[in-house]
Amino acid sequence: MLSPAELERYARHIVMREIGGAGQQKLKNARVLVIGAGGLGAPVLQYLAAAGIGTLGVVDDDTVSLSNLQRQVIHDTDQLGEPKVASAAEAIARLNPNVKVEPHPTRLAGHNAISLISGYDFVVDGSDNFDTRYLVSDACFFAKKPLITAAVGQFDGSITTLRPFEENEDGEANPTYRCLFPQKPRDGLLPTCAEAGVLGALTGIIGAMQAMEVIKEVTETGESLVGRMMMFDARSFRMETIRYKRSPNNPLNGSSPMSWAKLLEGV
Secondary structure, X not given: OOOHHHHHHOHHHHOOOOOHHHHHHHHHHOEEEEEOOOOOHHHHHHHHHHHOOOEEEEEOOOEOOHHHOOOOOOOOHHHOOOEHHHHHHHHHHHHOOOOEEEEEOOOOOOOOHHHHHXXXXXXXXXXXXXXXXXXXXXHHHHHOOOEEEEEEOOOEEEEEEEOOOOEOOXXXXXXXXXXXXXXXXXXXOOXXXXXXXXXXXXXXXXXXXXHHHHHHHHHOOOOOOEOEEEEEEOOOOEEEEEEOOOOOOOOOOXXXXXXXXXXXXXX
């Protein structure tokens, strides 16, 4: 049940026909795991905490550095050198003490991905590399957890939602991340954030979109991004959406968690 203080805090949600008291209770009951407390994870965590998500898990093994602060707005100058999961937990406590934070100061890897993800209802991927994106998406496939994944470049970003363990309205299996990106770009082909740079406000825009998509998924409001990828160009301020389907050549088709480790070798 929502306390009197929570009813006041979330009043602007509760008066919405699409959310209401029932939707706000769903948000309070939800457990969401956020991979990365960086450029994307920062706004995701802030907006989900403000929205009243009951439990937020945070996975990150890094510490706060001065070069992070241009975009990772959940951290501040006084927290330099502090583990990002601890810094994020402190910020969330200040923003909304009703939210429980479960810090995971570790790097997501093949040996812990499924066990970490299985403890949550929804997963948000805010990582900055393809290895982790494939790992998270595969683990969510086997754990049957909805995944909201996004990526950013210097001035562009993209976001999609994955529910490959379910079927669409036509009875077809929903696509996986590997249907959208069958092969990982070879190492060194794409510059890293440190090498190419990224516009800080862009991560705020895309991260806020991820938070919005989580809220939609939890409250079952609006049209999901399953099977659709939204692409945003900050320079022209244009958005485009492409549709994609399950690929018959998807290596996850018919695979099992037992064969997953071998599959990841080809990531």
